[in-house]
Amino acid sequence: MGDNSLKKVLVTGSSRGIGREIALYLAKNGFDIDVHYVGNQAKAMETAQEIKALGQNADILKFDIKNREECASVLSDKLYYGVVLNAGIAKDNVFPTLEGDEWDDVINTNLTGFYNVLKPLVMPMISNRIKGRIITMSSVAALSGNRGQVNYSASKAGIIGATKSLALELAKRGITVNCIAPGVIDTDMIKDVPLDEVKKLIPMKRVGQAYEIASLVNYLMSQDASYITGQVISVNGGLYL
Numbered sequence: 759m760g761d762n763s764l765k766k767v768l769v770t771g772s773s774r775g776i777g778r779e780i781a782l783y784l785a786k787n788g789f790d791i792d793v794h795y796v797g798n799q800a801k802a803m804e805t806a807q808e809i810k811a812l813g814q815n816a817d818i819l820k821f822d823i824k825n826r827e828e829c830a831s832v833l834s835d836k837l838y839y840g841v842v843l844n845a846g847i848a849k850d851n852v853f854p855t856l857e858g859d860e861w862d863d864v865i866n867t868n869l870t871g872f873y874n875v876l877k878p879l880v881m882p883m884i885s886n887r888i889k890g891r892i893i894t895m896s897s898v899a900a901l902s903g904n905r906g907q908v909n910y911s912a913s914k915a916g917i918i919g920a921t922k923s924l925a926l927e928l929a930k931r932g933i934t935v936n937c938i939a940p941g942v943i944d945t946d947m948i949k950d951v952p953l954d955e956v957k958k959l960i961p962m963k964r965v966g967q968a969y970e971i972a973s974l975v976n977y978l979m980s981q982d983a984s985y986i987t988g989q990v991i992s993v994n995g996g997l998y999l
Contacts, residue, residue, distance in 0.1 A: 764839045764888060766815075767979065768792040770823060770875060771845030773801035775945040776895075776968045780842055781805055782812070783972035784979065790815040792836070794845065796822050823871035824863075833878040840891040840979050841879055843872060846913075848947065850906040861909045868913035872920050880928070889932035891979045894921045896939040896990060902998045914939075918990055925988030934987040936978050940971055941994025961996030 767784055771777040773795040781791045782805070791809050793816055795802035802818050809816035821832040823845050846868045849860040872894065883890045899907050900914035918937055925935035942948060942956055943966045957963050971993055977983055 764837065764886075766790045766792065766838050767840035767842065767891075768794060768819070768833075768836070768838050768875075768879070769842040769844055770794045770871075771796075772842075773798050773805055775947065776940070776943060776971050777842075777844040778805050779968035779972040780844060780975050781816075782808055783969065783976050784840075785809040785812045785814040785816070787976050787979075788814070789840070789979070792817050792819050792838070794819045794821070796820065796845070823875055824866040826870075826874045826877075829874040830878050833875065836879060837882050837886060837888070838879060838890065839888055840893070841876065842975055843875060843892070843894045843917075845871065846895065848907070848910045850910065852906050853908045856909060864909040865913050865916075868910070869916040869920075872917060876924070880924075880933075883933060884928075884931050887931075889984070890934075891983075892921075892924070892928075892933065892935040893975055893978050894935070894937045896921075896937050898939055898941045898992065898994045898997055901939055901990075901992065921990070922988045929987055932984070934978070934984065936983075936987060937990045938971060938974055938978075939990055939992045939994070941966055941992070941997040943968055943971060943993075959997060960994075964995065966993060966995060 767789045769777050769781045772781040772793045785791055793802050793806045806816035806818050821828045849864050894917050896917045897914040899911040903911055921935055921937040
């Protein structure tokens with residue numbers, strides 16, 4: 759991996775959903791994983807056990823990505839080949855009734871979390887000359903907007919700008935920084951979404967599966983993707999809301 763054999767990846771929000779699928783997919787392809795969670799330790803342990811069953815190392819890390827001090831405390835001594843910024847939240851509400859805490863929580867988690875997690879990790883990656891991989895998670899809502907998601911769309915659009923700028927800064931170090939913008943993916947996050955109506959808007963007429971995000975993450979982690987950086991790749995079945 760670059761100039762070394764480090765094959766450890768941090769996947770935030772990897773106790774369940776897309777993050778869990780990413781962690782397992784990477785483990786199947788030879789990566790050791792740091793499984794991150796903030797609330798559900800049991801699910802994080804399940805993910806870690808599955809990774810170990812695949813023959814890879816797995817550690818569990820607990821921290822709140824919107825808490826800068828906590829991120830620094832947990833991550834300051836870590837060294838990774840790859841970081842997947844998957845953790846995020848949504849608190850949907852139409853703008854006239856959007857509460858201040860719904861705005862703040864989503865921005866502080868999804869966007870400020872980018873800074874909080876990466877700030878302790880980027881300089882060690884540079885200092886150790888690791889030609890690593892950083893992958894962020896945006897959304898189709900950032901590219902086209904969505905009713906009831908002004909806060910979420912703003913946070914995920916900010917991720918795109920941050921990703922592109924960081925990619926420019928780190929390119930000469932051989933570190934790639936790319937963004938994935940999922941559409942409607944079959945996880946707990948869409949349990950209240952009227953899928954029959956949504957599918958009518960998707961040209962492929964189906965929702966995406968978590969492994970379809972995970973497989974792209976795996977490719978972007980690979981040496982084959984070493985000349986791809988600063989890109990936003992949509993995985994959405996052709997959906998533009």
